Amino acid sequence: MSKTQHSPRNPKSINEVVSSGLCIGCGLCQAIAPEVYSMQITENGALRPFPLSDDISKDTEILSACPGALVIAENDGAALHDSIWGAYTSMTRTWAGDPDVRFKAATGGVLTALGMWLLSSGRADFVLHCGADPAKPMRSRYVLSRTPEQVLKNTASRYGPSDTLAGLEAALQLDKPFALIAKPCDANAIRARAKNDKRLDKNLVAVLVMVCGGASDLGKSEAVLDEYGLEEDELSLFRYRGHGNPGPTRIETKSGQHFEKTYQEMWADESGWRIQSRCKLCPDPNGEAADLAAADIWPNANPVGEDEGFNGVIGRTAKGQSLIDAAHLDGALVSDLTLSPRDFDHFQPHQVHKKKSMAARLRGLAAAGQVVYAHKGLRIDELDDSLPEEEKGAYDRAKQGKFSEPWPPIPRKSSLLCKQTS
Ligand SMILES: Cc1cc2nc3c(=O)[nH]c(=O)nc-3n(C[C@H](O)[C@H](O)[C@H](O)COP(=O)(O)OP(=O)(O)OC[C@H]3O[C@@H](n4cnc5c(N)ncnc54)[C@H](O)[C@@H]3O)c2cc1C
Ligand code: SF4
């Protein structure tokens, strides 16, 4: 196991993961130990595991897959390799063959089209992913989509907290083949979990992820409601993007009002993004543990307007590549260009910077006495650009308590446990 130096210590409990700002709220601990951990919204608008008892006997098992404790990317069968982008089988410009999917989805609809096609081709019985909570549409909850129509209903990016893996045990209990569509950290977690849960070897047919710049806490969305003078319980729709590429953020109320912001308006002020601390430390934002990763391909990560929707798709594994090829043959996906790792550098300069900064950030945290995750297969030390300002920044922020969270987490006064639908 490779570890970034300065005597880093890895978390030994869920308490330590959360209190050190390493929890992304994936929901896996609730799936493994629902009698001990329950995912709820904190007073700061993050999803975190709330302890229901003092029992920590399942912590070791959870920590062996928790993305706040270790992050692993192991690749099977990829012939190509790039130090920034990792192992891959292909890089292409791709979109959904169905124009309706392409329009409604976040970018070109590749993840949704593949999820729908896995069901319609009989390769999977359902897809575990996330979508808007019908009762609280600004929030997300996991969903088991059993039909292509349900996959499409839950299309497009959700920029707030999401705990998709809270649905993992419900998925496994069905004992049917299924696909996961989720974030790269969820892919890290499910691959690590597969080592201890053989049901995943049997039934997990594909892991499909988006390239991910970071997940905001709920405060980012609440700030939008504040601008329009709205309360959360007035909402009937909160769509972050889609219906175009990138498409507007659209809010509708039960009383028939609607509001829209362009993507540029939504994300113009970086100081208001409220990205969670685990994301600032993310060693695998590009989905190296997945079978396939789908990205935006705007120059320098900036959309210049609306377009029809084009994904940059990175095939990661032999299995992922065979799914991509078969989906093309069936018309579910369409591609027109081969891309290269240097094209992806141009589309995602923030991810290149993040990969090269991560060793310095982890060093800064370790020097400040924080625990950090263990990592393997992500070239964090190899890519180390020895950036002193990154190391100092992480050290200073750690000393100021900016990577610290309370344990047990403090609930929102208005927090409701979201009812799951499947
Ligand atoms: C938090 C976040 C940050 C992102 N940052 C970047 C970035 O830096 N660079 C980049 O190129 N792209 C980024 N994206 C990805 C981009 O928005 C598109 O999701 C991606 O291009 C795939 O497009 P698509 O049309 O194939 O997805 P779609 O076909 O619309 O499918 C999206 C799928 O992802 C699932 N999903 C949506 N939101 C979440 C979530 N929060 N957690 C788990 N699953 C979710 C949905 O259930 C759906 O199945 C980000 C997405 C998110 C959610
Ligand atoms: S990252 Fe996931 S598994 Fe780890 S503590 Fe947070 S919710 Fe639990």
Ligand code: SF4
């Ligand atoms: S940036 Fe990394 S940790 Fe944050 S949500 Fe994305 S994949 Fe997960």
